[in-house]
Amino acid sequence: MTGIEKLYDLSSTDRAIEHCSASIREIDLALNDNDILLQNQDNLAKASTILQTQETRRTDSELLFESTKTKGDKIEKDLYGGSISNPRELEDMQKELGMIRVQQQRCEDSLLKTLQSVEKTKHVVEKLETAISKIKFRKLKEDKVLIQKKKTLENSSIQLQEYRSKLSTSINSQHLSLYEALNKSRISDPVVKIDRGMCQGCRISLPTGLVHSTRTSKTPVQCPSCSRILVSS
Numbered sequence: 001m002t003g004i005e006k007l008y009d010l011s012s013t014d015r016a017i018e019h020c021s022a023s024i025r026e027i028d029l030a031l032n033d034n035d036i037l038l039q040n041q042d043n044l045a046k047a048s049t050i051l052q053t054q055e056t057r058r059t060d061s062e063l064l065f066e067s068t069k070t071k072g073d074k075i076e077k078d079l080y081g082g083s084i085s086n087p088r089e090l091e092d093m094q095k096e097l098g099m100i101r102v103q104q105q106r107c108e109d110s111l112l113k114t115l116q117s118v119e120k121t122k123h124v125v126e127k128l129e130t131a132i133s134k135i136k137f138r139k140l141k142e143d144k145v146l147i148q149k150k151k152t153l154e155n156s157s158i159q160l161q162e163y164r165s166k167l168s169t170s171i172n173s174q175h176l177s178l179y180e181a182l183n184k185s186r187i188s189d190p191v192v193k194i195d196r197g198m199c200q201g202c203r204i205s206l207p208t209g210l211v212h213s214t215r216t217s218k219t220p221v222q223c224p225s226c227s228r229i230l231v232s233s
Contacts, residue, residue, distance in 0.1 A: 002218075003171060003172055003175055003218065004175075004191075004214075004217075004220060004229070004231055005231065006167060006170060006171050007171065007175060007176075007179050007191045007220065007229055007231075008191045008193070008229075008231045009167060010164065010167055010168065010171065010176075010179060010191070011179070011183075011189060011190050011191035013160055013163060013164045013167065014164065014183060015189065016156075016160050017157060017160045017161065017164065020153045020154075020156055020157040020160065021157065023149075023153050024150055024153050024154065024157070027146045027149060027150045027153070028150075030142075030146055031143055031146055031147070031150075034139075036135055037132065037135050037136065037139065040128055040131050040132050040135060041132060043128055044125065044128040044129065044132060047121060047124045047125045047128060048125060050121055051118065051121045051122060051125055054114060054117050054118045054121055055118060057114050058111070058114045058115060058118055061107065061110050061111040061114050062111060064107050065104065065107040065108055065111050068100060068103050068104040068107050069104050071100055072097060072100040072101055072104055075093055075096060075097045075100065076097055078093065079093045079094065079097060175219070175220055178220055178229070179191065179220075179229065182227065182228065182229065187201075187226070187227070187228060188201075189201055189228065190228055190229060191228065191229040191230075191231060192223075192228050192229075192230065192231065193230075193231045193232070193233045194206060194211055194214060194230055194231065194232055194233055195233055197211055199223040199225065199226065199228065199230060201223060201226045201228040202223060202225045202226035202228070204223070204225045204226075206223070206224075206230070207224075210224070210230075211232070214230045214231065214232040215232045
């Protein structure tokens with residue numbers, strides 16, 4: 001392998017290392033992505049709070065309904081039990097019973113509405129709990145795959161780094177310095193091949209003499225347009 005070919009190999013190795021690093025970062029983001037789970041948990045907390053309030057209201061409504069019904073039943077028993085014969089008193093009791101039964105009906109209507117609200121909210125809570133369980137189960141499976149993939153990428157990155165280190169020591173120091181300078185300038189693929197007389201980095205046509213020199217020169221030949229190191233294909 002010539003010195004220029006080693007530079008090309010070095011560039012390919014660096015791109016592979018960068019790809020591993022980028023993939024690992026994406027996996028880390030995916031592993032830490034709990035937005036959907038957190039949103040559902042937040043919705044569950046809100047629904048649970050609403051349900052708790054509705055349950056308290058239901059208990060109060062039931063107590064009020066039972067109290068009103070008991071009071072009405074007692075008046076009704078006294079009214080029709082025959083123990084009271086005074087017409088005026090009977091008339092007053094009849095009026096009171098009528099008002100209490102109206103109040104009882106209102107309490108019952110309110111209780112029914114509260115029970116309906118409780119059932120609806122319970123359904124929402126159950127759906128959210130089911131959704132959260134599914135999300136956790138799915139994420140657990142996905143995370144297991146991602147963790148294994150990350151481990152594979154980390155091992156590949158270590159091997160690539162070791163190979164790069166050995167490869168660097170076999171390259172001319174001046175040529176390596178030129179390469180490192182181009183790499184630090186964030187030029188993608190600092191070393192590219194020539195294809196049909198064109199630089200594969202910037203896609204411009206190269207002079208014939210320059211193309212020929214890439215085949216014979218022992219020092220790096222750079223593209224006059226993008227400064228990338230050229231390798232004869």
